[in-house]
Amino acid sequence: MEKILILKGNILFTKIPERLEVYQHHYLVVINGKVAGIYPVLPPKYENCPVEDYGDRLIIPGFVDLHLHAAQFPQCGMGMTKQLLQWLNDYTFDLEKQFQDENFAREVYQRFADQLIAHGTLRACIFASTSTKGTEVLFDVLKEKGIGAYVGKVNMDRNAPDFIIETTEDSIAGTEYLIEKYRHERLVKPIITPRFAPTSSRELLEQLGGLALKYHLPVQSHLSENRDEINWVRQLFPEARNYADVYHRYALFGQTPTVMAHGIYLDREEIDLVKRNGVILAHCPDSNLNVQSGIMPLRKYLNEGLTLGLGSDIAGGHKIALNEAVVRAVQLSKLFSLDHPEYQPLSVPEAFYLATKGGGALFGRTGSFEEGYAFDALVIEDDSLTAGRYCLADRLERFLYIGDDRNICARFVEGEKIGD
Numbered sequence: 455m456e457k458i459l460i461l462k463g464n465i466l467f468t469k470i471p472e473r474l475e476v477y478q479h480h481y482l483v484v485i486n487g488k489v490a491g492i493y494p495v496l497p498p499k500y501e502n503c504p505v506e507d508y509g510d511r512l513i514i515p516g517f518v519d520l521h522l523h524a525a526q527f528p529q530c531g532m533g534m535t536k537q538l539l540q541w542l543n544d545y546t547f548d549l550e551k552q553f554q555d556e557n558f559a560r561e562v563y564q565r566f567a568d569q570l571i572a573h574g575t576l577r578a579c580i581f582a583s584t585s586t587k588g589t590e591v592l593f594d595v596l597k598e599k600g601i602g603a604y605v606g607k608v609n610m611d612r613n614a615p616d617f618i619i620e621t622t623e624d625s626i627a628g629t630e631y632l633i634e635k636y637r638h639e640r641l642v643k644p645i646i647t648p649r650f651a652p653t654s655s656r657e658l659l660e661q662l663g664g665l666a667l668k669y670h671l672p673v674q675s676h677l678s679e680n681r682d683e684i685n686w687v688r689q690l691f692p693e694a695r696n697y698a699d700v701y702h703r704y705a706l707f708g709q710t711p712t713v714m715a716h717g718i719y720l721d722r723e724e725i726d727l728v729k730r731n732g733v734i735l736a737h738c739p740d741s742n743l744n745v746q747s748g749i750m751p752l753r754k755y756l757n758e759g760l761t762l763g764l765g766s767d768i769a770g771g772h773k774i775a776l777n778e779a780v781v782r783a784v785q786l787s788k789l790f791s792l793d794h795p796e797y798q799p800l801s802v803p804e805a806f807y808l809a810t811k812g813g814g815a816l817f818g819r820t821g822s823f824e825e826g827y828a829f830d831a832l833v834i835e836d837d838s839l840t841a842g843r844y845c846l847a848d849r850l851e852r853f854l855y856i857g858d859d860r861n862i863c864a865r866f867v868e869g870e871k872i873g874d
């Protein structure tokens with residue numbers, strides 16, 4: 455039987471990056487979790503269906519966080535004077551080790567999931583830790599909460615402290631166990647997750663690529679984030695043409711859907727490979743600032759036709775709220791264009807697109823309210839004192855800049871209300 459949901463309110467989303475679609479006081483019809491249409495007047499066939507009337511509130515797509523580390527959630531806002539490799543050694547690995555403790559994992563992951571949902575992230579592409587048991591807890595917590603996610607057990611078998619690296623065999627066995635257990639889930643699914651090239655042996659990369667192909671699973675990792683990291687990769691993999699090629703030669707670079715975080719310093723050949731292979735780049739502006747990685751040439755990549763989304767990169771990034779990443783992406787693009795005036799800064803609709811439909815590409819048809827898209831949505835209650843004075847585009851911008859979880863009054867994932 456058809457399940458029909460009808461909402462009324464001010465509907466805003468981006469079909470294309472440059473333009474906000476705005477429907478004032480319209481009806482949005484959802485059938486079996488998918489958007490069926492947007493109407494100024496409700497068509498007669500729906501006349502007897504109940505309508506959730508949100509009055510003058512905004513209805514927008516849920517945020518898609520394309521890159522974050524659930525096991526780093528307790529570490530937000532710490533070690534922020536370090537650069538990447540030092541920060542991993544001094545803070546991150548110690549914390550991630552603790553996720554072998556299932557009770558600790560459950561406590562942290564529940565808070566993590568609650569905070570994600572509270573702030574309007576309804577789809578996320580997540581690194582857990584190396585612990586198979588801990589990662590299992592994360593799958594189960596996210597399933598209970600009703601959010602959509604890809605979850606990866608982190609794989610690393612070299613170049614990290616002994617207490618955190620695994621043998622190649624254990625790493626693969628744990629990964630395959632989780633794949634078998636969760637691969638048929640509807641909303642929370644496994645993703646192949648080598649941490650990054652430097653902590654991966656060739657054998658590990660080879661076997662992970664094999665698993666991605668065998669089970670048709672997506673892949674996530676880090677790429678070209680920090681100059682020391684890039685030099686290190688060059689030393690470790692002298693046979694590779696460049697950083698991207700390390701992943702590419704092991705079937706971890708677009709042979710199945712792939713998300714690479716950062717990609718700040720890609721050379722010409724790497725940009726072409728990203729494009730040719732349809733790899734999605736996760737831009738993580740807060741993280742790039744905090745651990746002083748650099749500024750991604752975002753406009754250049756957009757001009758090249760690359761697919762991009764936004765990530766909070768908790769805990770390189772310090773805030774889980776993705777509207778903050780939207781703002782930071784705009785701000786950082788302005789800084790970049792001071793030294794590169796040939797590249798225009800990002801507009802707010804463009805950044806909003808990245809945080810919704812851009813990253814949504816990984817999850818199929820999500821992040822927009824076009825017909826057939828999954829109805830993942832937030833209802834925004836903005837300041838009632840001022841709402842009447844401004845146009846809807848200004849109200850959305852204002853929410854993105856100064857709003858927070860207190861302004862989000864309802865959340866839907868594939869037409870189901872969650873987070874209440």
Ligand code: GUN
Binds near residue numbers: 523538767
């Ligand atoms: N590169 C390898 N591991 C990490 C991590 O945990 N965070 C970030 N930002 N970069 C990484």
Ligand code: FE
Binds near residue numbers: 521522715767770
């Ligand atoms: Fe990261």
